Amino acid sequence: MSERLPRAVGLLGGGVIGGGWAARFILNGVDVRLYGPSSAAVERVQKKLAKARRAYRRLTQVPLPAEGTLTVVNSVADAVRGVDLVQENAPERLEIKQPLLASACQAAAPETLICSSTSNIIPSLLQAEMPRPERLLVAHPFQPVYLVPLVELCAGQRTAPEMLPRAAEIYRAVGMHPLVVRKEIDGFIANRLQTAAWREALWLVHDEVATVQEIDDAVRYSFGLRRSVLGPIMTYFVGSGEASIRAFLKKWGSGNNASKLTEVPEYTDSFLDKLTEQSDAMVSAENMTISEYTQMLDDGLVRVLQGLRSERWGAGETLARWEQSLRKRVPPVH
Amino acid sequence: MSERLPRAVGLLGGGVIGGGWAARFILNGVDVRLYGPSSAAVERVQKKLAKARRAYRRLTQVPLPAEGTLTVVNSVADAVRGVDLVQENAPERLEIKQPLLASACQAAAPETLICSSTSNIIPSLLQAEMPRPERLLVAHPFQPVYLVPLVELCAGQRTAPEMLPRAAEIYRAVGMHPLVVRKEIDGFIANRLQTAAWREALWLVHDEVATVQEIDDAVRYSFGLRRSVLGPIMTYFVGSGEASIRAFLKKWGSGNNASKLTEVPEYTDSFLDKLTEQSDAMVSAENMTISEYTQMLDDGLVRVLQGLRSERWGAGETLARWEQSLRKRVPPVH
Numbered sequence: 001m002s003e004r005l006p007r008a009v010g011l012l013g014g015g016v017i018g019g020g021w022a023a024r025f026i027l028n029g030v031d032v033r034l035y036g037p038s039s040a041a042v043e044r045v046q047k048k049l050a051k052a053r054r055a056y057r058r059l060t061q062v063p064l065p066a067e068g069t070l071t072v073v074n075s076v077a078d079a080v081r082g083v084d085l086v087q088e089n090a091p092e093r094l095e096i097k098q099p100l101l102a103s104a105c106q107a108a109a110p111e112t113l114i115c116s117s118t119s120n121i122i123p124s125l126l127q128a129e130m131p132r133p134e135r136l137l138v139a140h141p142f143q144p145v146y147l148v149p150l151v152e153l154c155a156g157q158r159t160a161p162e163m164l165p166r167a168a169e170i171y172r173a174v175g176m177h178p179l180v181v182r183k184e185i186d187g188f189i190a191n192r193l194q195t196a197a198w199r200e201a202l203w204l205v206h207d208e209v210a211t212v213q214e215i216d217d218a219v220r221y222s223f224g225l226r227r228s229v230l231g232p233i234m235t236y237f238v239g240s241g242e243a244s245i246r247a248f249l250k251k252w253g254s255g256n257n258a259s260k261l262t263e264v265p266e267y268t269d270s271f272l273d274k275l276t277e278q279s280d281a282m283v284s285a286e287n288m289t290i291s292e293y294t295q296m297l298d299d300g301l302v303r304v305l306q307g308l309r310s311e312r313w314g315a316g317e318t319l320a321r322w323e324q325s326l327r328k329r330v331p332p333v334h
Numbered sequence: 335m336s337e338r339l340p341r342a343v344g345l346l347g348g349g350v351i352g353g354g355w356a357a358r359f360i361l362n363g364v365d366v367r368l369y370g371p372s373s374a375a376v377e378r379v380q381k382k383l384a385k386a387r388r389a390y391r392r393l394t395q396v397p398l399p400a401e402g403t404l405t406v407v408n409s410v411a412d413a414v415r416g417v418d419l420v421q422e423n424a425p426e427r428l429e430i431k432q433p434l435l436a437s438a439c440q441a442a443a444p445e446t447l448i449c450s451s452t453s454n455i456i457p458s459l460l461q462a463e464m465p466r467p468e469r470l471l472v473a474h475p476f477q478p479v480y481l482v483p484l485v486e487l488c489a490g491q492r493t494a495p496e497m498l499p500r501a502a503e504i505y506r507a508v509g510m511h512p513l514v515v516r517k518e519i520d521g522f523i524a525n526r527l528q529t530a531a532w533r534e535a536l537w538l539v540h541d542e543v544a545t546v547q548e549i550d551d552a553v554r555y556s557f558g559l560r561r562s563v564l565g566p567i568m569t570y571f572v573g574s575g576e577a578s579i580r581a582f583l584k585k586w587g588s589g590n591n592a593s594k595l596t597e598v599p600e601y602t603d604s605f606l607d608k609l610t611e612q613s614d615a616m617v618s619a620e621n622m623t624i625s626e627y628t629q630m631l632d633d634g635l636v637r638v639l640q641g642l643r644s645e646r647w648g649a650g651e652t653l654a655r656w657e658q659s660l661r662k663r664v665p666p667v668h
Contacts, residue, residue, distance in 0.1 A: 054632070144631070144635070150552065173659065177551075177555045182543070182544070190556045193531045194557050201567050203599060204523065206605055212616050213615065216566070218513055221511045223476060228558045231535075231550025235528075298389045303642060306641060308563070319483070321509075323394055326394075
């Protein structure tokens with residue numbers, strides 16, 4: 001496994017995301033060279049490192065490798081020297097990222113992989129002014145970067161195809177789950193779904209239907225508990241009790257639970273075919289029946305609830321309170 | 335606590351939701367009278383009970399009370415006899431629910447609380463034809479009902495105000511988290527957020543951006559992991575690293591991550607004021623600073639990941655694989 005680990009990584013930008021990357025790489029034994037224009041960057045990275053160390057100590061009992069080093073440098077050229085991967089984490093503005101990536105590419109060794117953490121700018125735009133655009137990829141992480149495994153990989157029009165598997169191996173070696181986004185779209189995949197819910201939440205506050213607290217509680221005490229086990233599509237399918245997603249969609253259609261956001265694709269036969277095929281493929285790829293899926297959902301939920309009980313957080317507190325009331329009840333009489 | 339437990343509950347309908355309610359009440363020691371027009375209802379309820387017993391055995395080491403009894407009856411009148419709560423779980427059609435609720439109300443003792451599990455019909459419509467509409471509430475649960483704690487309570491125009499706290503006490507006594515939805519809206523709160531993401535997911539499949547598997551993986555390996563800890567609004571706030579949600583919104587506005595679902599409320603000063611006040615209220619109600627929030631998010635994430643590792647599910651498998659590769663690495667040399 002460790003042969004896929006980069007020797008060193010050059011980080012451009014030491015904000016919330018850059019600091020999270022620094023922590024993930026350093027705790028996995030990878031040396032980091034950090035270029036952050038702000039003088040606060042180093043302090044921020046040190047704070048992230050402290051948080052990540054605490055999290056990893058709680059997460060695993062497997063001994064971690066010796067930490068990588070953190071070297072703070074004063075120029076882009078210095079940051080990319082001798083590294084296998086450059087990870088750019090500048091503010092989300094094309095006019096900042098484009099020249100930064102171009103100069104990183106100029107200064108780096110020709111085989112260096114150059115990845116952007118952007119959550120919102122498509123790679124074809126990012127690579128437009130790069131001298132060697134074939135080495136540029138988007139590798140979009142999620143906070144906190146040292147704990148959340150997903151990294152969305154997206155290639156631009158001019159990216160060389162071999163860059164995707166190379167990047168995937170590196171991220172996998174530091175404990176992540178790379179997901180290739182096959183089309184360049186704004187927001188990639190996860191954030192589109194997250195943003196759709198966020199916008200609906202804003203409307204609920206705006207229209208005085210619910211407060212911030214009520215909305216967040218509605219989620220974390222309900223479907224939020226199963227989101228770590230099942231995503232938005234399989235949740236409906238598995239939960240519906242129907243034999244297929246086609247039967248589910250035919251029964252429920254788009255009428256259920258109208259939202260402010262009304263557009264929905266038309267349920268043509270070919271669209272239903274596609275959904276059915278893809279859902280069946282997912283179920284069979286995971287080698288489970290629907291009934292085994294519901295079992296796994298139960299088991300996953302039990303674990304999540306147990307974990308939150310230990311932290312006394314949200315639904316974990318509800319569980320702890322329930323147990324307290326059970327203890328007070330008289331023992332069963334037969 | 336146990337004085338708030340209902341003596342018995344009458345269930346109308348024994349499908350996926352009715353079966354889940356039966357399991358929650360029976361395992362909490364409450365007798366259930368079930369009227370399900372389908373002959374398959376009893377078998378379905380028995381299956382749910384078996385699943386729930388397995389889940390509770392894994393969930394808690396606290397001894398459960400003696401199970402309540404399950405009595406299957408042949409009429410609505412029989413189901414509601416001598417119960418403190420009637421829970422209606424008929425198909426989601428007003429023309430089915432309205433007469434069913436009316437006859438339940440007719441036959442029940444005057445003090446009986448009558449709750450509908452509807453996910454989609456507002457209570458003022460449900461109570462329109464009831465002889466004593468003041469006893470009707472929506473009490474909307476989530477699957478699996480015996481594990482997920484949220485129940486959304488919503489009163490209609492003619493509901494007596496004291497019904498809300500009475501219902502809340504009953505649901506709390508069986509380990510749930512009641513949330514009062516203050517306005518009657520289609521889909522109540524949680525499903526509006528869930529539906530917004532579901533629709534966006536349908537578009538992604540429709541437009542061939544991603545498959546069902548890719549979408550579900552994008553969620554359960556990323557923000558899905560933190561949804562049991564933080565809801566959609568606080569996630570942005572806590573994760574942004576900004577000092578206030580106002581600063582976050584001013585910086586990010588609505589431009590980030592455009593989705594197919596484009597409408598978003600205008601960020602007027604008064605809307606920003608409302609969001610800021612409500613977010614601050616939530617943080618101070620939970621008696622935490624933002625930095626303590628991020629700590630709790632880390633700790634919650636660690637627990638969720640640990641739990642999923644034991645089940646080898648989604649991100650839990652990624653974690654287990656990472657630990658395996660750590661074990662293979664040579665011990666640190668100094």
